[in-house]
Amino acid sequence: MTKRGDLIFSTMEPVLKASHLNKFFYEPEKFQVLDDITFEVQRGEFLTIVGKSGCGKSTLLYILSTMDTDYEGTIDINGTRLTGLDQAALARFRNEHIGFVFQFHFLLPEFSVLENVMLPAQKLGKFSNAEIEHRAMEKLRLLGVHEQARKPASKLSGGQQQRVAIARALINDPTLIMGDEPTGNLDTANTRIAFDILQDLAHRQHQTIICVTHDPEFAQNSDRTITMSDGRIVSHGTPTATATKG
Amino acid sequence: MFSTNLQIAKTHLLAKKKQTVVAMLGVTFGIAMYVLMSSVLTGVNKLVDNLSFQATAHIRLYREPDVNRKSLLETKLSGSDTLVKVYHQRPKPERLYLRNASQILADLRKLPGVTGVSAQVSTPAFYNYGSVQFNGSLLGVDIFDEDRLFDLRSQIKSGRMENLLANPNSLLMGAGLAKKMSVREGDNVTLVTPRGAVFVLKVVGIFKSGLGAIDNVRSYTNIATVQKLLGVDKTFITDISLKIKDIYASKTVAERLAARYGVKAEDWQTANATLVTSNKIRDYMAYIVSATLLVVAGFGIYNIMSMTVNDKMKDIAILKATGFSGRDIVQIFLTQAVIIGFLGALLGVGLGFLFSWMISRVPFETPGDFFSIDRFPVNFNPIFYLIGVGFGVVTTLLAGYFPSRRAARVDPVAILRG
Numbered sequence: 001m002t003k004r005g006d007l008i009f010s011t012m013e014p015v016l017k018a019s020h021l022n023k024f025f026y027e028p029e030k031f032q033v034l035d036d037i038t039f040e041v042q043r044g045e046f047l048t049i050v051g052k053s054g055c056g057k058s059t060l061l062y063i064l065s066t067m068d069t070d071y072e073g074t075i076d077i078n079g080t081r082l083t084g085l086d087q088a089a090l091a092r093f094r095n096e097h098i099g100f101v102f103q104f105h106f107l108l109p110e111f112s113v114l115e116n117v118m119l120p121a122q123k124l125g126k127f128s129n130a131e132i133e134h135r136a137m138e139k140l141r142l143l144g145v146h147e148q149a150r151k152p153a154s155k156l157s158g159g160q161q162q163r164v165a166i167a168r169a170l171i172n173d174p175t176l177i178m179g180d181e182p183t184g185n186l187d188t189a190n191t192r193i194a195f196d197i198l199q200d201l202a203h204r205q206h207q208t209i210i211c212v213t214h215d216p217e218f219a220q221n222s223d224r225t226i227t228m229s230d231g232r233i234v235s236h237g238t239p240t241a242t243a244t245k246g
Numbered sequence: 247m248f249s250t251n252l253q254i255a256k257t258h259l260l261a262k263k264k265q266t267v268v269a270m271l272g273v274t275f276g277i278a279m280y281v282l283m284s285s286v287l288t289g290v291n292k293l294v295d296n297l298s299f300q301a302t303a304h305i306r307l308y309r310e311p312d313v314n315r316k317s318l319l320e321t322k323l324s325g326s327d328t329l330v331k332v333y334h335q336r337p338k339p340e341r342l343y344l345r346n347a348s349q350i351l352a353d354l355r356k357l358p359g360v361t362g363v364s365a366q367v368s369t370p371a372f373y374n375y376g377s378v379q380f381n382g383s384l385l386g387v388d389i390f391d392e393d394r395l396f397d398l399r400s401q402i403k404s405g406r407m408e409n410l411l412a413n414p415n416s417l418l419m420g421a422g423l424a425k426k427m428s429v430r431e432g433d434n435v436t437l438v439t440p441r442g443a444v445f446v447l448k449v450v451g452i453f454k455s456g457l458g459a460i461d462n463v464r465s466y467t468n469i470a471t472v473q474k475l476l477g478v479d480k481t482f483i484t485d486i487s488l489k490i491k492d493i494y495a496s497k498t499v500a501e502r503l504a505a506r507y508g509v510k511a512e513d514w515q516t517a518n519a520t521l522v523t524s525n526k527i528r529d530y531m532a533y534i535v536s537a538t539l540l541v542v543a544g545f546g547i548y549n550i551m552s553m554t555v556n557d558k559m560k561d562i563a564i565l566k567a568t569g570f571s572g573r574d575i576v577q578i579f580l581t582q583a584v585i586i587g588f589l590g591a592l593l594g595v596g597l598g599f600l601f602s603w604m605i606s607r608v609p610f611e612t613p614g615d616f617f618s619i620d621r622f623p624v625n626f627n628p629i630f631y632l633i634g635v636g637f638g639v640v641t642t643l644l645a646g647y648f649p650s651r652r653a654a655r656v657d658p659v660a661i662l663r664g
Binding site: 058062065067068087088091092093094095096100102106107108109110111115119120122123124125168180 | 249250253254257258260261560561563564565566567568569570571572573574658659662663
């Protein structure tokens, strides 16, 4: 246990740095959603963000995801300053470095399970189609849904679809995996499976995971939990404590 | 990279086959109607043009009575304080013939752009049939020159064109006139000129141009014969008909020739103003109807693409989240529109060809002998098919662009946050 903790934190290499993030909503009236958010995430860390509805945790996640560019402050991921890049560059960056899992699976219904997983890799264009297919099958096997690969995405159960969505997030071996309540629509058994998969990715594959969640158990079992309230971080969590506990 | 977008576009199209086919049929009918309208209407225009060239030279040179000449008094007293007004001045009793005709002819034959020249001597004449007289005209020509300009040989229904050369007192008679007078090849007819000279000429052939205005009144004979009838010398020429290379420049060429030789010059477009106008109206009609159909098809595509984009908001959001840029999204949806447009247009020109072919098989009967055709005239010009496909693709590009741009502007955060 401690050995694993050492492995993760000895390098002390922040994979994500957010500094002094501010964001305002102007409708219906001016309102500060995020107030001077500054934090770092280490490589291989499984981080959860919790807080009441409306505390700004989802807003923060979407800013970190590079999809929302309307903010003040700076974001660096993997040593790249993302603040100020244009949309096309951000899209390329997301494609290569960030994987997403949402509350809803958002699989493309006209495509097969395998095709859904392959698409981001085909977009990246780093590998041949045959190789991409092979890698996609690996990811599906990792998540235990490889037997459904040829089925249309719409024909799977909710738990299976969410696992396919995770496989899709993993296809380009991203630096960061972001989840917006990734287990929000799953029953206890499937939540457990999804959680274990994510934890495994962090601890075995050293992929960094940031999840926004409402589920206290999910948060407790992660490496570290940031707690937000009214747009501020009220607790950065204690990594060693949670890491050893897990 | 593009192949991925193409694959997504293809999957979208195939997932909604019915919608795709409906959108395609919109383009198909639009283009088919464009091809059909253009082929049929320009076919008619071509027929009318050809007909008018059977009767009218590209340019005709002649002289007009000089009614506006100044009176002797006016020339004499101009500049003085006397006010002169001469009423009812009559034209001089002069023969209306082209002076220096032989020089003009020689000059014209040397001009580049002039492909045919025919000198003519025309006179009104009465054809006597028993006690009845028919009004008509007699045209003295060099039969080979005339053939070069008006394709006379193909109009001969009986007898031979060359017979005219063998017998100086012979003529080729219009079919309508011959019918009225019950004259056949080999018969003799009596002609009376306006000045009272009476001649007997032998009918050595009957021609039919298809235009009643000619066939019912005209006869051809040798130039020398008419000159003899009128009692004039060998230099007497009343008209010169010209064939030129660029028929649509005939108006400017006519003006230049008129100035050069000091004669009247009439081009075919002026002479056939009504035909030219109706051709233009048919052209406009074809453009308007085709444009309307294409616009309607364009709106159809716009609608369907808009619906597709609305249906696919979630898909667009997740594609953007996983790294597809706005340009990729435009490509994905625009590709769908262009595929619909291109296939629709191809099908459209095919259908257009089929319709045109069917119409070209329809028997076409006209009252009287005005038009000498028996099938509906259709112009199978490949340019219409090329334009049709081009139009189809351009229309769908435009119709697909706006929904695609909207798709590219979808804010993924708003949708993914749910």
